């Protein structure tokens with residue numbers, strides 16, 4: 300082997316050789332010949348293999364790179380290999396790893412692209428990207444001509460975007476005989492994929508799992524978080540060395556568990572070994588992502604108790620990222636999953652029981668390097684009787700308006716005959732079309748309008764896109780840009796357990812009495828006024844990283860605005876209309892998410908009469924009669940989160956097409972709106988009369 304790296308012409312580093320040794324031990328390594336032969340002979344290939352066998356990182360994309368001629372006939376044009384990932388953390392972490400393996404700099408030969416962050420360049424030959432980003436690329440490059448090979452990874456996850464890609468790629472492959480597709484998955488759905496892709500050949504890479512002993516609880520656990528923490532501490536005190544992986548549902552829970560576990564283990568003192576507790580969720584910082592792969596902390600004293608790494612993760616660690624050295628898995632049996640009720644159009648992330656397939660995946664994580672143990676915090680009976688065999692594909696449980704807009708933008712008009720792997724419920728599709736029609740994205744014949752064309756360019760939900768595109772008409776696009784950016788990044792407020800009171804006071808200082816959106820705007824303005832200073836953020840309990848990304852997102856959105864000549868403007872801050880215009884522009888996007896305060900003291904959503912409560916995180920100092928909200932959260936109760944007050948008069952002004960009193964169920968809201976329409980109607984006729992009189996005098 301030559302010591303020169305063909306990708307950048309430099310000498311290989313020692314690290315390269317070290318990693319190469321490890322690569323050679325991965326099961327996929329031994330299937331290189333078979334894989335390349337099959338790839339040469341077929342346009343589509345399905346590859347299945349146990350999680351961690353080396354599909355994503357080390358082998359397949361790199362094999363492809365070695366084997367496929369990336370230079371086209373006219374040597375100026377270079378092709379790329381693209382590998383999709385359902386999760387952004389995975390796209391980032393995996394591409395970094397592969398860059399190391401290939402001994403190149405990330406962002407150069409190997410890059411990644413996720414929403415609002417493109418870390419690739421003209422020299423990139425291997426790009427990891429989230430599935431929705433590949434869909435976005437298809438909007439401007441319908442035949443995906445920059446790629447020679449596309450790898451759809453984690454296909455079994457069946458995210459909405461991956462499912463749309465299936466249908467799209469099936470068409471693209473017919474039009475581009477030179478394009479190749481590799482679908483990678485765990486074993487479960489492989490045959491279904493095979494059938495879908497005209498019987499494409501299937502390569503199976505046998506796994507190499509050690510036995511995992513499974514334990515169930517005798518009784519159902521009342522509080523799985525508390526039970527999980529207790530189990531971690533017990534394992535650490537009583538079990539032989541080996542790292543621990545705990546599955547929880549979201550950032551908040553994970554951070555909470557990290558603090559509690561660290562504290563409890565500290566309290567035990569030095570009869571137990573040192574621990575390193577590492578959180579893993581979608582927005583965790585890149586620095587943390589690296590710590591994940593570092594070894595457990597070393598011994599404090601010679602011959603003393605062994606150290607342990609404890610990873611607390613969402614389902615990212617189920618199949619997307621493999622962390623070596625895990626011997627104990629704790630599985631409470633829950634995950635946050637999207638659920639959608641098309642009747643009332645509520646999509647929400649709900650903590651729900653996982654499937655048997657997920658439970659199986661989770662336990663498998665314990666047996667990668669040696670025999671392991673998995674503690675399921677539910678009863679065996681519950682496993683057998685209550686869990687579904689498989690997780691439902693996302694397309695069957697999502698609000699589809701964003702997907703329909705994407706498909707329209709991709710030029711696919713006939714949704715009914717689009718070749719879905721699993722066809723979504725007709726009711727969900729109808730709802731999506733209806734929503735887009737109300738927003739003015741689609742005309743009555745279902746074609747994209749001019750507005751729809753522009754909105755489709757923004758990587759945002761249709762409501763937010765609409766709010767942004769119409770904001771210049773309300774003379775507040777600068778402010779709506781900032782609000783959209785703030786809504787697109789993780790929660791910026793920090794509330795550490797040991798300083799909750801101070802944090803709440805800090806938040807209150809940013810509070811705007813009319814609504815949470817305006818509070819977010821205040822935070823953003825304050826951040827900019829304080830020169831984006833990190834210590835200012837720290838003192839004011841706001842997350843510097845979140846604000847920094849908001850700033851970046853804002854810039855990118857502003858750039859898209861400029862491309863369409865959408866004016867950047869603001870109402871004079873001292874004008875009475877400053878906040879009014881902003882609230883009106885928000886209503887113009889979110890008019891389908893309005894709730895009315897009934898005399899009984901609770902809020903009711905207007906079109907479907909659901910009782911909802913203001914989320915306790917709100918900053919309002921009163922209960923406005925009408926509110927718009929950013930999201931519905933179903934937890935112990937039906938909450939609306941990120942809320943701002945609007946006025947009834949604006950609703951009849953801005954969204955009369957949606958709030959036709961004839962279609963509103965009986966409620967106070969309906970009566971109030973009817974009255975407002977009467978007033979507006981009278982105003983309108985009298986204005987008309989004025990006009991007539993005026994012209995007759997003329």
Ligand code: ADP
Pocket residue numbers: 325348349350351352353354355356357358392393395396592618619620621622623
């Ligand atoms: P698969 O895609 O088949 O599930 P992967 O390619 O993700 O498997 O992982 C193969 C191996 O690479 C695993 O042993 C995993 O721990 C290791 N690995 C992945 N990312 C990193 C990283 N950033 N640092 C060190 N090892 C890594």
Ligand code: MG
Pocket residue numbers: 351354355356452453618619
């Ligand atoms: Mg993988």
